[in-house]
Amino acid sequence: MEAGHDGQAASTIGPADLAWSTPAAADHRTVPAVSVAVIGSGGAGAMRAGEILLEVAAVAGFYGLMTRAMGPQIRGGEAAALLRIATAPVSSLDDHFDLLIALDWANFNRFAAEIPLAPTTVVIADPAEGDVPEAVLASGARIGRLALKDLARAVPGGRTNMVGLGAAAAMVGLPSEIVAAVVSGQLGRKGDAVLAASVAALKAGADAAAALPAISRLAAPLHDGVARWNISGNQATGLGALKGGVSFVAAYPITPATEVLEWMAPALAKTGGMLVQAEDELAAINMVIGASFAGAPALTATSGPGLALMIESLGLAVASETPIVVVDVMRGGPSTGIPTKSEQTDLNIAVNGLHGDAPHLVLAPNSIADCLFTTQWAVGLAETLQAPAIVLSDQALGQSRAIVAPPREPPAASGRLTVPARDHVPASYRRYAETESGVSPMAIPGTPGSTYVADGLEHTERGTPSAQAADHATQLDKRARKLEGFDYGPSWADVEGEGEIALLTWGSVTGPAREAAAQARARGIGTRLISLRLLLPAQPARLAEALRGVRKLLVVEQSHGRQFHKFVRSCYDLPAEVAVISHPGPLPIRPAEILDQLAAWE
Amino acid sequence: MDAIASLSAQDFKSDVKPIWCPGCGDFAVLTALAKALAELGRPRESIALISGIGCSSRIPAYTSVYGFHGVHGRALAVATGVKLARPDLTVIAAGGDGDGLSIGGNHFLHACRRNVDMTYILMDNQVYGMTKGQASPTTAPDWCESKLTPSGTGVSPVAPLHLALASGVNFFARGFSGNPNELARLVVAAVNHPGFSVVHVLSPCVTFRSEQRAWKQSVHGADAAPAAHPAEALARFADDDGFTTGILFAGDREPFMPARTTTMAASDFERGFAVRTPPGSLAAASPA
Numbered sequence: 050m051e052a053g054h055d056g057q058a059a060s061t062i063g064p065a066d067l068a069w070s071t072p073a074a075a076d077h078r079t080v081p082a083v084s085v086a087v088i089g090s091g092g093a094g095a096m097r098a099g100e101i102l103l104e105v106a107a108v109a110g111f112y113g114l115m116t117r118a119m120g121p122q123i124r125g126g127e128a129a130a131l132l133r134i135a136t137a138p139v140s141s142l143d144d145h146f147d148l149l150i151a152l153d154w155a156n157f158n159r160f161a162a163e164i165p166l167a168p169t170t171v172v173i174a175d176p177a178e179g180d181v182p183e184a185v186l187a188s189g190a191r192i193g194r195l196a197l198k199d200l201a202r203a204v205p206g207g208r209t210n211m212v213g214l215g216a217a218a219a220m221v222g223l224p225s226e227i228v229a230a231v232v233s234g235q236l237g238r239k240g241d242a243v244l245a246a247s248v249a250a251l252k253a254g255a256d257a258a259a260a261l262p263a264i265s266r267l268a269a270p271l272h273d274g275v276a277r278w279n280i281s282g283n284q285a286t287g288l289g290a291l292k293g294g295v296s297f298v299a300a301y302p303i304t305p306a307t308e309v310l311e312w313m314a315p316a317l318a319k320t321g322g323m324l325v326q327a328e329d330e331l332a333a334i335n336m337v338i339g340a341s342f343a344g345a346p347a348l349t350a351t352s353g354p355g356l357a358l359m360i361e362s363l364g365l366a367v368a369s370e371t372p373i374v375v376v377d378v379m380r381g382g383p384s385t386g387i388p389t390k391s392e393q394t395d396l397n398i399a400v401n402g403l404h405g406d407a408p409h410l411v412l413a414p415n416s417i418a419d420c421l422f423t424t425q426w427a428v429g430l431a432e433t434l435q436a437p438a439i440v441l442s443d444q445a446l447g448q449s450r451a452i453v454a455p456p457r458e459p460p461a462a463s464g465r466l467t468v469p470a471r472d473h474v475p476a477s478y479r480r481y482a483e484t485e486s487g488v489s490p491m492a493i494p495g496t497p498g499s500t501y502v503a504d505g506l507e508h509t510e511r512g513t514p515s516a517q518a519a520d521h522a523t524q525l526d527k528r529a530r531k532l533e534g535f536d537y538g539p540s541w542a543d544v545e546g547e548g549e550i551a552l553l554t555w556g557s558v559t560g561p562a563r564e565a566a567a568q569a570r571a572r573g574i575g576t577r578l579i580s581l582r583l584l585l586p587a588q589p590a591r592l593a594e595a596l597r598g599v600r601k602l603l604v605v606e607q608s609h610g611r612q613f614h615k616f617v618r619s620c621y622d623l624p625a626e627v628a629v630i631s632h633p634g635p636l637p638i639r640p641a642e643i644l645d646q647l648a649a650w651e
Numbered sequence: 652m653d654a655i656a657s658l659s660a661q662d663f664k665s666d667v668k669p670i671w672c673p674g675c676g677d678f679a680v681l682t683a684l685a686k687a688l689a690e691l692g693r694p695r696e697s698i699a700l701i702s703g704i705g706c707s708s709r710i711p712a713y714t715s716v717y718g719f720h721g722v723h724g725r726a727l728a729v730a731t732g733v734k735l736a737r738p739d740l741t742v743i744a745a746g747g748d749g750d751g752l753s754i755g756g757n758h759f760l761h762a763c764r765r766n767v768d769m770t771y772i773l774m775d776n777q778v779y780g781m782t783k784g785q786a787s788p789t790t791a792p793d794w795c796e797s798k799l800t801p802s803g804t805g806v807s808p809v810a811p812l813h814l815a816l817a818s819g820v821n822f823f824a825r826g827f828s829g830n831p832n833e834l835a836r837l838v839v840a841a842v843n844h845p846g847f848s849v850v851h852v853l854s855p856c857v858t859f860r861s862e863q864r865a866w867k868q869s870v871h872g873a874d875a876a877p878a879a880h881p882a883e884a885l886a887r888f889a890d891d892d893g894f895t896t897g898i899l900f901a902g903d904r905e906p907f908m909p910a911r912t913t914t915m916a917a918s919d920f921e922r923g924f925a926v927r928t929p930p931g932s933l934a935a936a937s938p939a
Contacts, residue, residue, distance in 0.1 A: 276926070278924040278925055278926065279924060284924070288921070291917040292917045296736075297735070297736050316920055318910075319914050320916065323735060325731075325735060325909070327761075328758065328760075329757060331728065331758075332728040332757070332761065333728075335721065335722075335728030335729045336732035336735070337732060339728065339732025339733040339734075339736070340732035340736035341736075342699075342719050342729070342733060343699065343732070343737040343740065344736065362721075362722055369719070369721070492717075494697075494737065495697060495740065498696070500695050500715055500717050501718070502719065502720055503718065503719045503720065504712070504720045505720060505721055505722055506720060512712075513667055514720075
């Protein structure tokens with residue numbers, strides 16, 4: 050199945066061929082989490098090594114997270130797989146890496162800032178790849194020289210990344226038999242020769258690692274009996290859309306949203322739906338509007354530049370009351386910006402970009418697993434409320450992969466209110482009828498007796514174009530009321546912990562904030578975490594309740610212009626003392642800088 | 652469901668009064684469309700009429716079928732979504748030369764090559780009427796009556812026929828609002844032809860282009876059966892004066908419609924993400 054990771058295929062090469070001697074656990078302190086970076090020029094296989102390492106950790110019973118740092122090049126650019134493997138669920142990368150494996154140093158300086166090192170870090174460097182960069186030496190990290198390339202060359206068909214992977218797995222303390230099982234599952238179909246070469250390269254790396262400086266090894270996994278998924282944020286978004294009932298997707302390719310579409314295209318084809326590649330984003334959103342008008346729950350996925358192009362038609366979906374979902378996997382902006390790296394800077398346009406008074410839904414997943422929950426919830430809300438929903442994911446969620454417990458599901462949505470077939474030909478059907486909730490029954494084409502014209506022009510209750518003040522006021526009230534009056538339930542935000550200090554955040558930055566809150570609590574600093582999932586419509590009464598007793602509020606976001614801070618200021622009453630941690634991408638927000646502020650306040 | 656046999660052209664019109672100026676060619680297009688829909692004999696609820704923005708794009712409100720009046724230039728994109736999601740519906744898009752060939756020009760090109768089974772009624776009056784008389788993509792370069800281009804546009808007009816043929820259109824007819832009976836026949840033929848069909852309608856704007864009243868002296872019927880190959884049509888109409896009416900091209904490309912199969916449920920895809928544990932390993936991943 051193309052969905053998810055590969056299964057284990059039968060092979061004649063098995064665990065017995067890959068037994069390496071791991072140092073006795075007593076030789077090392079064990080720790081609950083280990084962070085590993087694998088870097089190399091594009092095509093060197095750093096990403097592949099990282100993905101295998103994560104899957105090994107998953108099969109071995111650990112949790113984990115892998116993010117990607119990449120340049121814009123299609124081939125030959127720099128690439129880094131950034132992992133954290135742990136005995137408990139992982140919400141963010143750590144403040145520094147314990148192990149850095151450099152397959153080469155090409156273009157390392159372009160992302161050195163994204164790979165913080167410490168004196169406790171062990172760096173595995175191949176002397177054949179030249180001098181260790183000054184930035185690495187300056188960190189005080191211990192350097193372990195390992196002839197990755199020579200060891201790979203010594204194995205016919207051996208690859209450098211497999212040598213590095215073997216070394217990493219051994220140093221972290223992952224069981225060799227699971228490494229063998231995962232690798233044979235992923236490479237077995239390529240034939241025994243390829244597999245044998247990989248296994249030999251892995252073993253060469255693992256054996257050589259024994260002579261290198263040691264890092265703290267992972268403690269034993271928890272064996273908590275909980276099933277694990279290995280999933281990326283973009284895949285989780287696609288699955289959430291599918292589970293929400295989406296049967297039509299039209300989209301235009303754009304980084305970093307394309308994987309949502311790549312996952313959905315074959316999945317829709319097997320579930321009675323379809324994905325259409327449109328000629329541009331203007332076509333994509335209008336195809337989606339057309340499909341939804343015709344009765345199919347519909348979605349498009351894009352990034353900031355595409356969302357900008359779609360804005361006019363989002364207003365059309367508002368005015369015509371056509372349910373649609375637009376997923377924006379955010380990247381650095383403005384303009385083409387930094388397409389491959391994350392930033393939370395489409396908040397302004399998502400919330401305020403539409404012209405006119407245009408009430409709509411804006412939601413944001415706050416973890417990789419939550420991409421499923423929030424997207425599925427957004428589809429249900431859009432359908433129920435006959436309104437467009439923007440889902441703000443980002444590159445850090447979308448293109449990262451995590452080992453997680455199976456994601457939870459949103460509450461069942463009531464779905465689209467439609468008109469039953471009628472046998473007469475009434476002039477009486479009022480598509481935009483005033484109702485108490487603001488939601489009016491929608492006639493789906495094909496329904497006899499209820500033909501009407503959906504319109505982006507302001508209209509009467511029947512849908513006839515109207516420029517009259519009373520009609521405008523009625524329809525504006527109706528469209529606002531249906532969103533503001535709806536009971537969104539407890540999913541509007543994640544509210545965790547107690548204390549007089551609170552963190553207020555959203556989206557992918559929730560990960561480091563959650564980690565910092567946990568660390569603060571472990572130090573005895575009572576800390577509340579509030580992560581907004583429903584950004585529009587704002588929920589003032591709910592936030593006031595969540596903030597009850599909070600004296601100091603720390604707003605955390607990833608933007609240069611403090612977009613989230615300004616947004617919450619405009620919608621909410623905040624405690625008297627507010628601090629803000631806000632910096633632009635591509636540097637992630639790290640737990641330590643949040644914890645520093647919390648500790649300073651205590 | 653509509654009792655099909657009893658539906659007249661009048662049954663396909665609504666009670667909404669058009670905003671068009673007296674004498675506008677679009678009145679006759681509406682008449683021809685209603686006549687064609689009656690002739691097609693399909694229930695009103697099975698027809699979706701989609702438009703963008705402009706004088707002619709107001710037409711859905713004046714009919715009694717399902718309609719969608721969207722934003723400027725995107726009628727063909729909306730119509731494509733409707734037809735792909737609901738192949739059972741008869742989908743007709745309608746609009747003007749500015750909506751379809753300027754702001755929506757990219758969609759026209761791609762609708763022709765995508766060849767979804769739907770019909771586009773392109774009402775061409777060589778002017779932007781709703782914004783009170785600016786040059787459109789089909790306006791002659793020396794037309795000087797617009798305050799925006801008082802010396803003329805100096806830009807060659809688009810020939811919708813040539814653009815459509817070069818883009819892969821599967822059916823192209825040209826009609827004249829002054830001959831609504833012929834126009835109705837062309838619309839019926841276009842709807843019945845598989846794939847993307849264009850009916851290019853010369854529909855005068857008597858307000859800003861009063862000289863177009865003379866079009867009735869300019870139009871002339873095609874003197875041959877429709878061309879069946881794009882190259883043949885391009886050769887035959889290379890020097891076309893733009894006033895040849897009738898079915899000018901009828902191709903036989905297969906319409907675009909992705910096959911739909913339902914072999915899995917959404918929840919079936921969850922299995923693909925579950926971490927699978929090799930038998931006898933140390934792993935803890937068992938269902939909760």
